[in-house]
Amino acid sequence: MAETTVDIIENEKGNTPKNIQRFLTFVSDNITFGVSTDYVIEIISSYMICTLPMVPDYIKGIINLRGQTIPIIDIRLRMGKMPQEYTDTTCIIILEINDISVGIVVDSVTQVQDIDLDRISPIPTQNQQELTSSMISREDGSVVLFLDCEELIRQ
């Protein structure tokens, strides 16, 4: 599914030279992820999450963002990792995906980076994780996995 997402992005950006797109990179459980800045609305660090009963554990609850109620997903739990205490660097990235707003809790946000879409490659199937299926290796040898936003909100 992620591949098609990338395809769409490529088409949209097809006319810009070298197929460059901006990605926000963040860290969750020592893995670096990237999410297209097209989806990112803002990053917030102070929050009061109102917990909701009877929902899966990865739904941390809802927050009030200037009057809008936004559901918060813990990316660690969503990917089946162990939960971790929230620290000073923990923050929430607010995404808007197909008119649906969600916030994701991540360990820390690193930077905004231009990434050449042509260099993105699929993840070898045996290493594939839920919510990601494409990746890129950077000059310094580190790897960025791309978050499949559409998959994140899929029912």
Added chain:
Amino acid sequence: MDASMEGLLETYLFETNSLLDGLDELLINAEKIGDFSEDDVNEIFRSMHTIKGSSAMLEFNCLMEIAHHIEDLFFYIRENGIDSLDQTHKSELFNLMFKSTDKLRSEIEKVENNEPLETNIDSFVGEINGLLKKISGEGSDTADAKDGGKDAAPADGAKVSAIPDSAGDIPYFIHVYFEDGCGMENLRAFMIVNALQERELNFTYYPDDIDSNPDSAEKIIEDGFYIGFHLEEDLEKGATVVENSQNIRSYEMVENHEEHAPESPVQEEKTAASVHDTAAPAAASPAKNKSDAVPAKKKDTATHGAVKQDLISVNLSKLDALMALVGEIVITESMVTSSPDLQGLNLDNFNKSARQLRKLTDDLQDIAMSLRMVSVSGVFQKMNRIVRDMKQNLNRDVRLKIIGENTEVDKTIVDGIGDPLMHIVRNAIDHGIEENVEDRIAAGKDPQGEVILSATHTGSEVIISVSDDGRGMDTDAILAKAARNGILTKPESDYSQKEILMLLMTPGFSTNTEVTEYSGRGVGLDVVKKNVEAIGGVVSITSELGKGSCTTLKIPLTLAIADGMEISVGKSIFTVPISNIRQSFKATEDDIVLDPSGHEMIRCMDAFYPIVRAHELYNIPDACTRIEDGILMWVDASDKSYCLFVDKLIGEHQVVVKPLPPYLQQFHIKDSGISGCTILGDGNISIILDIAHVYEAARGIY
């Protein structure tokens, strides 16, 4: 083009629906008198003409055809006067008209649901034409003769004015002909003009009054539509626009070399005229009607103009956005004025301004709320129609009395009560009113049955009641039936009168052994109850054998703002609608009784009610677990009554109800007893509990 079509469709549906509603009301009133007044005939004629025109424009042929034939029928009636019809014809006409509005409405519904329209309407059209033939009889000859005369006149007039006066100094023209009989040519031309304007082309057009003068449609049919350009490149761009427009029969690009222009339109005129001549006689009559309808339409705008200006229709989503924003302001206002930073400071001026701000935001909220309020008259008027139809088909003499139709309720609620009300009114007539007039006379009642539909305000609720003076409900029969259907949950003798009547609203209950067209399918009252509960209301029935029954709906005025009690459980804060709370009280461990399966119950007012512990239901840590530490809240929602155990009450607030984010719907959050949320003064979120669903959820886990 697509976007503009969608906008058109929306306007079309709105306009046609309101026309049909108006027609229904008119027909009901006219039938009461048993006659159409001259105004009625004109009104019907005008409405049908409008429906025909706009349907044609959007290519809903079936709607257009029906409207067209009714228009013909009423054209005849208008010409010859309603008095030329005898009584049997009139009653036939009434029936036909009711049938027609139903048919139109069902087709409109199909348009709304994006279903294909019926294509074969011959039999229906035949019915209309049949009546027309019947009532016209020998009079038709003279009418035809009149047609001929009228037809010729405008054609002649048009020929003279065919050449655009300003043509001399414009070098290029596009000359457009629309498809024959596509209708509303002036608006189609206007759409082309709009499209051209979007391309920012420099052009003029003739006739130049297409948007204001309905007569221009006639001219365009006769002479075609001219678009003039100063530049050749504009002409070419214009041509592509025209090419992409719909319903164009032909177009040609004309270069205007002085004498050329006058010639070509005349030539075209001839071909147009010949087409006109060769068309079937049937085609001639709509054209005639069209020319005739123009003055009528003008009169229409003149008389209704003043009324229309007072009202605008606004997209509901815009209103919702406004409501949300106003809610925001109210919350932010209290966040600012009660900010902890201000504590201990003596700020006279600030306090003064803050009070002023509070007053203004309160006013703003009231006004914003009132925007959503609409009167229930629309829904009530529809009941007239139902009563009328049932009267005819069931052959019962009933009158409907409407009280308080100007009562205003939130728009979503008005939309929600239509169906339940219809069921109740049908039930009242079918089950309530005696079948035989003799029975009524024997009981000393007025031979004509009466159903009273009333609406009244009481504080934050509106009460809508449907009462009849029929035979009332036989509680013994209801009980026996319920026993037969196996829906009794306790011994028959334990049922109180009220409880027996509540049985009527149990799924699968219907006292009528015979299924009629109107009621008796056993889906009546339980659906009513469900629909009313969906908008936060309660249904109750009272009845006295032999005197009649009364069904009452208690509905909140609005769903957007509610009075709520804030409660805390552990660290979470919940809001319970005040309307659901009966009593809050402290209890001790000794008051608790266990039922055989270990569920806790407590005695309130001589009855035992189950206890639902909020912290257990929602798995909230650090909450009070001992009954002595917390507080019990006796709540009820329609037929469910129980006690909710919470930590403590925080206070009463008016809250702005916000729906939960759409992403969460997939987790069936509604089923866990959460109806929405609200933002508190300090910016935190409080979850609003849906008392009925909380109980269901609790039963699920126990």
